[in-house]
Amino acid sequence: MTFHDRMRMTPLCGYDPADMKISKSLFVTKKEEPADAEVRSHALMVRAGFIQQIAAGIYVYGPLMWRVLRKIETIVREEHDRAGCQELLMPALQPRELWEESGRWERYVADKILYHFEDGRGREVCLGPTHEEVITNFVKGRITSYKQLPQNLYQIQTKFRDETRPRFGLMRGREFVMKDAYSFDASAEGMAASYAVMRDVYRNIFTRCGVRFTPVEADAGAIGDAASEEFMVDADTGEDAIAVCRTTGYAANTEKAVSKISAPPEPEAEVAMHKEPTPAAKSCEDLRALFPDLPLERMLKTILYRATWLDRDQVVAVMCRGDREINTIKLQNALDCLAVELADEKTVKAVTGAAVGFAGPIGLADDVRLMADASVEGVKGFLCGGNETDTHYLDVYFGRDLEQPETHELGLVQSGDATVDGEGTIEITRGIEVGHIFQLGTKYSEAMDCRFADENGKLQPFHMGCYGIGVSRTAAAAIEQGHDDGGMIWPLPIAPYHVMIIQMRAGDEAQEGLAQELHDQLEAQGIEVLWDDRKMGAGGKFKDADLVGIPMRVVVGRDAADRKVEWKPRTGGEVEVISADDVLARVQAAFDA
């Protein structure tokens, strides 16, 4: 790929902007970090003036930030357009009726995620958190024949979600910039093909953005019911835990991940079930102290949850091996309920008749639904709670002492687990979810009665896919991944400017002239230059340059009269004195690297 091809890849705009002299622009940085910013990306963006908080999770994107967002958007648009997707723009304001059609109004209101209110004439509307309803409605009656398929439509727009706990700056906002795309196909196979195309589009986008990322298998959550993958920017500060295996290449969100469950050790001899006093032994750890010879794998804990459906709720008891944990997402999916939360102390006492810590499968209240994680299978001679304070049963056998409850894969993968194929070992790392792709199937097209005529003239529901990218979150993730003590380190393709020229002395004729010459020469090649011509001390200029993280720095200083300048990449290089005539070549080399 030539330099000029690369330059075309992330144009910021189609017109020639004026000289970008800092002295003439609104460029305001702070010496001190905001006290309320916990994560690096947030603190640096505020300090560098990229964003300003207006309320929890609501921000102004300043001029430099906006340039970054537009660059990401440009990459997103180019890759979508190249794959045959078409851009459109849907309304943020949406009527309740549309959401009633898909049946999501109730759930989103119950989850308190939806901004909704009455308009002046008493009609209920919401601010769109996502656009399946609108796009499905748009397509309805517009795509009427299989001959028009497949289609993929996308938009880049501000989304609104009333997050109960917005946090970490742009990482989780209540208002944020998102790209959402929706595919329409005639069949499940077609949908899978569209999905596969989008997977490549996403890989290309994040590769071009210059972030390190991992695609992982994901839980589809409330939005879909089939295959789904997330694109995670690798970062220790990420909110998501992901299970990866270096040997097999397996990668999945821990919400979804599965692992091979080790075989439980066999008891030495079969003994009749018996009840034992276990004073104050509420946890497996406490029990180990009492029964040092009993391995954790043969202690089955029983955890009580309250599951909620639209019209009811129920206490659910879940058995699980002592060395494993329950994954509540999997539990929620197995129950097909809206929410699952740990039962409170009062409930536990009511259904077990015992203090918290002694729940077991035998003698639970009748209205409790008993389930088990797959890890209990084949466990013999186990310990479990006695449903009586300070009491456990020992040497319990499924089949002999009680029926094995309905069993599902409900476990949480743990670091060190073997992969399902037994070929490798799982490690838990963290990431920031910047993209998520789903196969929706006919969920929305059926619910909203959105159909096309097939080859036989029969009406069929569309097979849909939906594909999201958090644009503003991607920018934050890039900083989370690229920063040092001095400030941000932008990847070249999404940096607000490519080159920072520091003119050491404002008003110095030789410096002014050389800086102008370099500026004009670079801009003529489509290279974006931020020119620090401010009348201030050198220290401040260097600090600011490090802070805003422009990838390349050219210092025009005392040797300007000799056409000598200093060259330094923001990271990974030392200061070099070079001829001003070599600057363009250096910049081009950086683009070609």
Add this chain to the structure above:
RNA sequence: CGGGGUGUACCUCAGUGGUAGAGGGGAAGCUUUGGGAGCUUCCAGUCGCGGGUUCGAAUCCCGUCACCCCGACCA
């Protein structure tokens, strides 16, 4: 929604019942000019808001709001 924390100048913060403070920042001037330089002068606050106690409240009490953190929740 549970738990914890913080609200004082544009920013970062000090100030435990008696006149509202510092540093940064901004303005003016002089001196400086290669990693936030120095000196002088100036600018800047309804101490989140409401109520109460008190001769007197930034400070004590009650309420309320906002923001941050942990958890729950989260296309």
